Amino acid sequence: MKGLRTVILVLLKEKKDIVLSIICGFIAGITAVGLFSSSGYLISQAALAPPIYTLMVLVAVVKLLGIISALSRYGERYFSHRGTFTMLGNLRVSFYEKLEPLAPAIFQKYRSGDLLSRIVGDVETLQNYFLRVFYPPIVIVLVFLVTIFFTTFISIQTALILVLGLLLTTFVVPALFGYRQRKVDRKVRQRRGKLSTDVTEFLYGFRDLKIYQQVHDKEKDLLQSSNHYVEEQERESIHNLFSESVNTFISLLVSVTVLAVGAYLVTVGQLDGIFLALLVMISLTVFENTTAMAAYPSHLQDSRQAVARLDTVVNEEEPLQQNQTETMEQGIAPSIEFKNVHFSFPGETGDTLKNISLNLPAGSKTAIVGPSGSGKSTIMQLLLKIYPVGNGDIYFNNQSFLQATQESVWENANVVLQSNHFFYGTIRENLELAKDGLRDEEMKEILRNVELGHFDLDDQVLEKGENLSGGEKQRLAIARVLARKAPLWLLDEPTSSIDVLTESKLYERLFEVAKDDTVILISHRLTGLEKMDQIIVMEKGTIIESGTYEELMNQKGYFQQMKEIEKSVFLGE
Amino acid sequence: MNKLKEMTMEQKNKLVLLIILAIISGFAIIGQGYLFVMIIDRIFLKDHSFSEITPLLVGLVAVLLTRTFFTFWSGRTGIKMASIVKGKLRQSLLNKFSNSPRQASMHGQSGQKVSVMMDTVDEIDSYYSSYLPQVIQSSVIPIMLLIVIFMEHWATGVIILVTAPFIPIFMMVIGFKTKDKSEEQFDKMAAFSGTFLDTLQGLTTLKLFGRSEQQRDKIRKSSLDFRDATMEVLKIAFSNSLALEFISMLSIGLVALEVAVRMIIFQDITFYTGFLMLILAPEFYTKLKDLGSAFHTGRTSMGAAKKLENELSEQEQAVEWGEASIPTNQPPSIELAGAGFSYESNGFAIENISTVIRPYEQVAIIGKTGAGKSTLLNMIAGLVSLKEGEMRINGEKRERISEKSWFDSLSYISQDPYLFSGTIADNIAIGSIEETTREEIIKAAEKAGLNKLIDTLEKGYDTPIGEAGRGISGGEKQRIAIARAFLKRPSIILFDEPTTGLDLQTEQILQSSIKELGENSTVITVAHRLYTVKNADKILLLDNGELRATGTHTDLLESDEMYRNMVHTQQGGKAE
Numbered sequence A: 001m002k003g004l005r006t007v008i009l010v011l012l013k014e015k016k017d018i019v020l021s022i023i024c025g026f027i028a029g030i031t032a033v034g035l036f037s038s039s040g041y042l043i044s045q046a047a048l049a050p051p052i053y054t055l056m057v058l059v060a061v062v063k064l065l066g067i068i069s070a071l072s073r074y075g076e077r078y079f080s081h082r083g084t085f086t087m088l089g090n091l092r093v094s095f096y097e098k099l100e101p102l103a104p105a106i107f108q109k110y111r112s113g114d115l116l117s118r119i120v121g122d123v124e125t126l127q128n129y130f131l132r133v134f135y136p137p138i139v140i141v142l143v144f145l146v147t148i149f150f151t152t153f154i155s156i157q158t159a160l161i162l163v164l165g166l167l168l169t170t171f172v173v174p175a176l177f178g179y180r181q182r183k184v185d186r187k188v189r190q191r192r193g194k195l196s197t198d199v200t201e202f203l204y205g206f207r208d209l210k211i212y213q214q215v216h217d218k219e220k221d222l223l224q225s226s227n228h229y230v231e232e233q234e235r236e237s238i239h240n241l242f243s244e245s246v247n248t249f250i251s252l253l254v255s256v257t258v259l260a261v262g263a264y265l266v267t268v269g270q271l272d273g274i275f276l277a278l279l280v281m282i283s284l285t286v287f288e289n290t291t292a293m294a295a296y297p298s299h300l301q302d303s304r305q306a307v308a309r310l311d312t313v314v315n316e317e318e319p320l321q322q323n324q325t326e327t328m329e330q331g332i333a334p335s336i337e338f339k340n341v342h343f344s345f346p347g348e349t350g351d352t353l354k355n356i357s358l359n360l361p362a363g364s365k366t367a368i369v370g371p372s373g374s375g376k377s378t379i380m381q382l383l384l385k386i387y388p389v390g391n392g393d394i395y396f397n398n399q400s401f402l403q404a405t406q407e408s409v410w411e412n413a414n415v416v417l418q419s420n421h422f423f424y425g426t427i428r429e430n431l432e433l434a435k436d437g438l439r440d441e442e443m444k445e446i447l448r449n450v451e452l453g454h455f456d457l458d459d460q461v462l463e464k465g466e467n468l469s470g471g472e473k474q475r476l477a478i479a480r481v482l483a484r485k486a487p488l489w490l491l492d493e494p495t496s497s498i499d500v501l502t503e504s505k506l507y508e509r510l511f512e513v514a515k516d517d518t519v520i521l522i523s524h525r526l527t528g529l530e531k532m533d534q535i536i537v538m539e540k541g542t543i544i545e546s547g548t549y550e551e552l553m554n555q556k557g558y559f560q561q562m563k564e565i566e567k568s569v570f571l572g573e
Numbered sequence B: 001m002n003k004l005k006e007m008t009m010e011q012k013n014k015l016v017l018l019i020i021l022a023i024i025s026g027f028a029i030i031g032q033g034y035l036f037v038m039i040i041d042r043i044f045l046k047d048h049s050f051s052e053i054t055p056l057l058v059g060l061v062a063v064l065l066t067r068t069f070f071t072f073w074s075g076r077t078g079i080k081m082a083s084i085v086k087g088k089l090r091q092s093l094l095n096k097f098s099n100s101p102r103q104a105s106m107h108g109q110s111g112q113k114v115s116v117m118m119d120t121v122d123e124i125d126s127y128y129s130s131y132l133p134q135v136i137q138s139s140v141i142p143i144m145l146l147i148v149i150f151m152e153h154w155a156t157g158v159i160i161l162v163t164a165p166f167i168p169i170f171m172m173v174i175g176f177k178t179k180d181k182s183e184e185q186f187d188k189m190a191a192f193s194g195t196f197l198d199t200l201q202g203l204t205t206l207k208l209f210g211r212s213e214q215q216r217d218k219i220r221k222s223s224l225d226f227r228d229a230t231m232e233v234l235k236i237a238f239s240n241s242l243a244l245e246f247i248s249m250l251s252i253g254l255v256a257l258e259v260a261v262r263m264i265i266f267q268d269i270t271f272y273t274g275f276l277m278l279i280l281a282p283e284f285y286t287k288l289k290d291l292g293s294a295f296h297t298g299r300t301s302m303g304a305a306k307k308l309e310n311e312l313s314e315q316e317q318a319v320e321w322g323e324a325s326i327p328t329n330q331p332p333s334i335e336l337a338g339a340g341f342s343y344e345s346n347g348f349a350i351e352n353i354s355t356v357i358r359p360y361e362q363v364a365i366i367g368k369t370g371a372g373k374s375t376l377l378n379m380i381a382g383l384v385s386l387k388e389g390e391m392r393i394n395g396e397k398r399e400r401i402s403e404k405s406w407f408d409s410l411s412y413i414s415q416d417p418y419l420f421s422g423t424i425a426d427n428i429a430i431g432s433i434e435e436t437t438r439e440e441i442i443k444a445a446e447k448a449g450l451n452k453l454i455d456t457l458e459k460g461y462d463t464p465i466g467e468a469g470r471g472i473s474g475g476e477k478q479r480i481a482i483a484r485a486f487l488k489r490p491s492i493i494l495f496d497e498p499t500t501g502l503d504l505q506t507e508q509i510l511q512s513s514i515k516e517l518g519e520n521s522t523v524i525t526v527a528h529r530l531y532t533v534k535n536a537d538k539i540l541l542l543d544n545g546e547l548r549a550t551g552t553h554t555d556l557l558e559s560d561e562m563y564r565n566m567v568h569t570q571q572g573g574k575a576e
């Protein structure tokens, strides 16, 4: 079964449930056949007025078979569903596990609504894989084989017809429908993915859509996506229903044939008439389960697609950190050195960073300034190993960065990104991310330190921190790292939405806490940089100036010019 | 559930069709039974020749064809009904989402809403595609069968009459339990989607904080929770089937025993009648058993319907609008009179804002972080309804202005603009509802200082950005949002910290474009950088939700200490 390796591997972990389902399914099927055939035999016997004990035995057999059949049917359902849903759970987790190392680059390929639809919808589809594709054919074939074997003792001809019927209903008809369907592209999964993606974006971008009056247009688009999806579902359901109906009809025809041939054999004296009812009952019962086989190719195809959709996401790229095994020295403020680092984003032609060389002693405070898009945040991303360095290398405490694991870098760093994510929940939950075992008093203290003393730890935080003001989000992000107490600080414009009064208070506290640590601060503001040990000025991916505040001012280069502009914009009369 | 009934009633024709189809199927089932029995009886006991039964065989094939065909038709009708209902439900959900005001739209997790829109609606399908046709078949066909059975052999009829009522009673008892459980199941499913989407968005953050393993456990747990919820529902369904199976088996056994005893001991019924009973009685119970499993699916759908109904009935007060339009030749005056607004969740309130913003005025809103600047801008933009006081546009109450004409004349660059997944050009074009040419887009991008960047891109304006697109820097994102305003050329522009994350040089480029915009429009800017504030005609200084001072730079410098302080710090001095 090519293309289904992923599910099969996960599925095989539930061996016990698989085996139990097959056993129970077989018992249920074969006892049902026995039940109905013996009741057909019973009635025929009765017509001939046999001794009463024959009858009693037959009745007892019928009862017993009935009870066994019902119980095993229950068992089959229970085990197969339990196995299936455990498998689905495992699949979700394994998908997440594979997805996680690919972030954040993966988001430049897939939209979140799309990923959501894959992990929810596509995984959900795979329940049909086990329930309708994987084990039922095994059960059906087993039941048939035993039934046919039994029938040969009564009538070889009937047994042959049953074999023919089995081939027709479980192989030929499904194959024909499968073939017919392969020609028309199956789009349910894609349509579902599109709708889910569009709805997600509609919700995320709702405010901007509202402001630009695009809500109704988008709504129309969505409605159309929804209708396409529903149409496709309808087409597929009707197709499945049709093939099932055809299969039902064929299996009934087989039973009629059994009846006709049997009747003929009786009239020519080759079969005892007493078996006629029994044979018809066998045929009617044994074919009851084959009806579902008509939808087999459809489910198989569906599962294949679902697995393929899951696999394409996670198999495309190898995660970066192969053979990165070394851990970085923990707990001490690192010195950082860039040696001729070049970098370009995956898929980009030009270099985003060109020949960057830096030397930041342990415990130093460095500011990076420069125009928007000059590569400041990119330097941060490299320092965090979010992307691998193209050329050159970075050293922490003279230890090369190349072989270090991402985790060991992150563990040592206090990071405030340019835009920070907050999870749906409470302030407490969002702070607790930073560190285990924070006490409430500690958290409150930290909140006061970032001027968020008016927040309660149980205050709600909406998705993406939507109910916080821009400055509050930034302060909460700072609070998170204050709680963490790692010796390397990487701050990417952490106060861009905060007013100057609050900002200067924050910096004062922050630098107090970080006085022995290595700090890199990306800033677009030039005020307050006097105390930094080093200021690095970037432009178009290169370092154009670096030095202390005084040095740069004396150099009369870019920095000094900017400083002049700042003054003139503000003071220029 | 009412919703489902209501939507079913809207398709009465199809309902009637289903009933007719069921009756025809009923006849086919009875005919099939008779023909099977007749053929066997004639061959087995009456010694007919094969040619004599040939017509019967042909008849049997015809009856079977009828039976399958009408079953197919009935299923198909159900599927069609389901499609219509699903379409309508999604439409009303969408409608609800798009008409909710800004704050309401943020409640809950987006992933949950997506799940309601996708999974919960899909779950309704089986109500129509399997439950409804089955209910109709199971109420029509057993009655027909019973009539025939009574006519042929009343004793069997009596046995059935005594045992059959247990089945529906049983089903009902169990079915009610299922419904609550399945509602729970949908909640779990939605919760899973919610968590997952939120996790995706914050994956980088989680990784940086070393939390991705914990998150994996969380995902495993919510996935297992979902499995357990599902199994709970299924277990009920399975034991339901088991019980039904036992009841029907017991009854069929009784029927068989009675028939056999009558045939052997009393010899007062024939093989023909006895066999017919043995064929028809199981058909009777099968229909009821089918109802049992359909009942379960139906209940699950009803659980889904209940969830949808809850979702739809959460009525939010939409922002009120009227009919009056505003002249387009010049910006309207905007007047706030004692305007106030508060968030219900945390009680933050903007109170008693009174000010007049005249056409072409350049207004700056300043204040400490969290003072309510963005909230005030939302109020002015008409994204939320005022809780007190009023807002007047050209002297007319805001509620009487038409929504379209208001938003037509307004651009609002919010603090955290959203980039849609699409090309750079698409993202700029969203600023205007009219068709825009490439030239216009390029011009807008130039004004926003984006042209240099775009020139370096291989695909230029057709570079995909947003989700599943190229990453861009914070300042670039900001400028794309600003380009939207340049494209639209509205008469009122609201900027929420437009130059956050922009360096001075870029900002200077922008300032001159913004100035140009200001020649034709009223510009209201939230700014924390004082140099953008200095040239404003009017500064609104907010402090903790209140309007602390209004005036020009010189006025405030003189009269307000907080303002002086801010200026001082900005100039490089230290805050007191």
Ligand SMILES: Nc1ncnc2c1ncn2[C@@H]1O[C@H](COP(=O)(O)OP(=O)(O)O)[C@@H](O)[C@H]1O
Binding pocket: A108, A345, A346, A348, A352, A370, A371, A372, A373, A374, A375, A376, A377, A378, A379, B453, B470, B471, B472, B473, B474, B475, B476
């Ligand atoms: N994920 C990405 N893929 C491709 N290009 C990117 C990506 N992220 C940023 N860039 C580009 O790299 C350049 C530097 O970006 P960045 O470092 O974020 O700038 P800034 O100095 O403003 O922080 C910009 O031109 C930006 O468009």
Ligand SMILES: Nc1ncnc2c1ncn2[C@@H]1O[C@H](COP(=O)(O)OP(=O)(O)O)[C@@H](O)[C@H]1O
Binding pocket: A466, A467, A468, A469, A470, A471, A472, B103, B106, B343, B344, B345, B346, B348, B367, B368, B369, B370, B371, B372, B373, B374, B375, B376
């Ligand atoms: N959607 C919301 N729900 C509840 N509270 C909110 C919401 N948006 C903002 N707030 C709160 O209102 C206050 C003012 O926020 P805002 O107007 O964004 O401030 P700023 O002046 O920084 O722009 C803050 O305390 C913030 O937490």
Ligand SMILES: [Mg+2]
Binding pocket: A376, A377, A378, A418, A492, B473, B474, B475
């Ligand atoms: Mg940046």
Ligand SMILES: [Mg+2]
Binding pocket: A469, A470, A471, B373, B374, B375, B415, B496
């Ligand atoms: Mg704000």
